[in-house]
Amino acid sequence: MGRTRRRRNKKKARDFCACDDQEEIILLNSWLSKHGMRYNDKLHLAVFQETGRGVLTKKKIRSGEELMNLPLNLTINVTTILLDNLFCNIFFENSKRCLVEYKQSISFQSLMAFYLAFLRFQSDNTKWHIYLESLPKDYSVPYFLPNDVKLNIDSDILSVISKQKDIIDSSYSIFENVLLSNVSVHNTIRDFKKNFSLADYEWAYFTVNTRCVFMDLTKVIDLKNVENSIITLINDNTKISLCPYLDMINHSPNARNETKLLVSKNIENVNINSLSEDLFSDVQFSIYTKNDFDPYTQVFICYGDSHNLKLITEYGFFLPANDLDYVSFTFEEVTLFLKTKTIKLSQDQLSFINNHGLSKDLYIDSKGLSYNFYGLLLVVKYYYDQSTDVSRLIYSAAICSNDNNLNDIVAPMVRDKLLSIKESLNKLSNVNKCVILNNCVELMCQYVRILEKFIKC
Numbered sequence: 001m002g003r004t005r006r007r008r009n010k011k012k013a014r015d016f017c018a019c020d021d022q023e024e025i026i027l028l029n030s031w032l033s034k035h036g037m038r039y040n041d042k043l044h045l046a047v048f049q050e051t052g053r054g055v056l057t058k059k060k061i062r063s064g065e066e067l068m069n070l071p072l073n074l075t076i077n078v079t080t081i082l083l084d085n086l087f088c089n090i091f092f093e094n095s096k097r098c099l100v101e102y103k104q105s106i107s108f109q110s111l112m113a114f115y116l117a118f119l120r121f122q123s124d125n126t127k128w129h130i131y132l133e134s135l136p137k138d139y140s141v142p143y144f145l146p147n148d149v150k151l152n153i154d155s156d157i158l159s160v161i162s163k164q165k166d167i168i169d170s171s172y173s174i175f176e177n178v179l180l181s182n183v184s185v186h187n188t189i190r191d192f193k194k195n196f197s198l199a200d201y202e203w204a205y206f207t208v209n210t211r212c213v214f215m216d217l218t219k220v221i222d223l224k225n226v227e228n229s230i231i232t233l234i235n236d237n238t239k240i241s242l243c244p245y246l247d248m249i250n251h252s253p254n255a256r257n258e259t260k261l262l263v264s265k266n267i268e269n270v271n272i273n274s275l276s277e278d279l280f281s282d283v284q285f286s287i288y289t290k291n292d293f294d295p296y297t298q299v300f301i302c303y304g305d306s307h308n309l310k311l312i313t314e315y316g317f318f319l320p321a322n323d324l325d326y327v328s329f330t331f332e333e334v335t336l337f338l339k340t341k342t343i344k345l346s347q348d349q350l351s352f353i354n355n356h357g358l359s360k361d362l363y364i365d366s367k368g369l370s371y372n373f374y375g376l377l378l379v380v381k382y383y384y385d386q387s388t389d390v391s392r393l394i395y396s397a398a399i400c401s402n403d404n405n406l407n408d409i410v411a412p413m414v415r416d417k418l419l420s421i422k423e424s425l426n427k428l429s430n431v432n433k434c435v436i437l438n439n440c441v442e443l444m445c446q447y448v449r450i451l452e453k454f455i456k457c
C-alpha cells in the first residue's frame with residue numbers, strides 16, 4: 001500500500017465502535033419504541049474513542065433537523081414525581097408535617113435525585129427499570145476523589161466540591177429524617193427506609209447533575225398554587241428533566257440546538273390536583289439541531305458553559321485546548337497581597353470598587369486580566385492620580401485591557417500562585433492516576449500555561 005493511500009485510510013479510520021448490540025441498549029431501544037419515542041432513524045448509539053458512549057449519525061444531518069421526539073410521559077419531570085403517589089406518601093404518611101418543617105429546604109435537583117434513588121431501589125417493579133439500567137454506574141466527577149488526593153487539588157476545584165458536598169449532605173440528612181419519621185405500612189417504602197444510603201443518593205444526585213436537560217412546564221401546569229404538594233419543599237424551580245436517549249448525546253461547545261414542547265391539546269396551567277398521565281399523552285418534547293453533521297460522525301449538543309472547571313466538576317470530563325479556561329483570584333486574596341506591598345486601599349477606593357462591582361470576577365485567562373481585574377488595578381494605581389479619570393479609564397478598558405504597568409502590580413502574586421500549582425502538580429505526580437485525577441491535573445496544567453503566558457507578556 002502506498003503512503004498516500006495509507007494516510008487516506010488512516011484518516012478514515014473510525015474512532016467509534018457501535019454499541020447498539022449490547023443487551024442493555026437493545027432493551028433500551030425496544031423499551032423506547034414501545035413507549036412511543038421517535039428518533040431520527042439515522043441515529044445509533046456508539047462508543048467513541050475520545051468521548052465514550054454517545055450518539056452517531058449514519059447519514060448526513062442538516063441544520064434544522066429534529067434529532068428526537070419524546071412523549072412527555074417518557075421523561076422524568078416534575079409531573080412524574082407528583083403523579084407518583086407512593087413516592088409522595090414518603091412525605092405525607094409521616095409523623096412530621098414535612099411540608100411545613102422542610103418548606104423550601106431543598107433544590108428540585110435534590111428532590112429529583114431522591115426520587116431517582118427511590119425508583120432505582122424498586123428495580124424492575126417500575127416502568128423506568130430499563131432506562132435506569134442503561135445509566136452509568138459511577139461518575140468521574142472530582143467529588144468522588146479520596147480525601148488524601150484532594151489535599152493537592154486546585155482550590156477552585158475544591159471550592160466546587162465543597163459546595164456540592166454541602167448541598168448533598170444537607171439534603172440527604174433531610175431525606176433521612178423524612179424517612180425516619182415516615183409511618184407508611186407499604187412494604188416498598190418500609191424497605192426503602194432500611195436501604196437508602198448516602199452512596200445511593202450521591203449516584204442519583206450526579207445522574208441528575210450530568211444528564212438533566214432544561215424543560216419548562218410552567219405553561220402546561222400551574223406550579224404557583226402548590227401548597228399541599230411536595231413542591232413546597234423546593235427552593236428553586238422545577239425546570240429540569242431526565243430524557244432517555246436524549247441524555248446519550250455528548251457535549252460540544254460548538255453545538256447549537258433548540259428544544260420545544262409540542263402540546264397539541266389545549267393543555268394550559270393545569271392544577272396539580274388534576275394531573276394524570278393521560279393528560280400528557282399528546283405532549284411531546286422535541287430537540288432540533290442547528291448544526292450539520294457528516295455521515296459516521298458523532299452528534300453533539302451544547303450543555304451550556306464550556307469552561308473546564310465547570311465541565312470537570314459538574315460533568316466529569318475535560319476539553320483540551322479550551323480557550324474559555326481562566327484562573328480566578330478572590331478579592332481578599334488580592335487585597336491581602338497588596339497589603340504585603342504596603343498598598344492599602346482607602347475607604348473611598350473600596351466604595352468605588354464596590355459601586356462598580358470590581359471585587360468579583362477577578363481572573364486571568366489566555367488574553368490576560370479580566371475586565372474587572374483590570375478595573376480594580378486601575379483603581380489601585382490611578383485613583384489618586386490628579387491627571388487621570390479612573391471612571392473613563394475603566395470604560396475604555398473594554399477596548400484596551402493590556403497595560404504592563406498594571407500586570408506588573410500583580411505579577412508577584414501570579415508567580416506565587418503558579419509556583420503553588422506547580423508544587424501541587426509535582427505531589428500529584430506520585431499518586432496513582434484515574435480519569436478523575438487526570439482531568440484535575442489537565443486543568444491545573446492549563447492554569448500553569450495561562451499564568452506562565454501572563455507573566456511572560
Ligand SMILES: C[S@@+](CC[C@H](N)C(=O)[O-])C[C@H]1O[C@@H](n2cnc3c(N)ncnc32)[C@H](O)[C@@H]1O
Nearest residue numbers: 051052053210211247248249250251315316317
Ligand atoms: C448527558 S451524558 C451523555 C451520555 C454519556 N456519555 C453516557 O454514556 O451515558 C453526559 C456525560 O457524558 C460524558 N460526556 C459528554 N460530553 C463529553 C465530551 N465532549 N467528552 C467526554 N465526555 C463527555 C460525561 O461523562 C458527561 O457527564
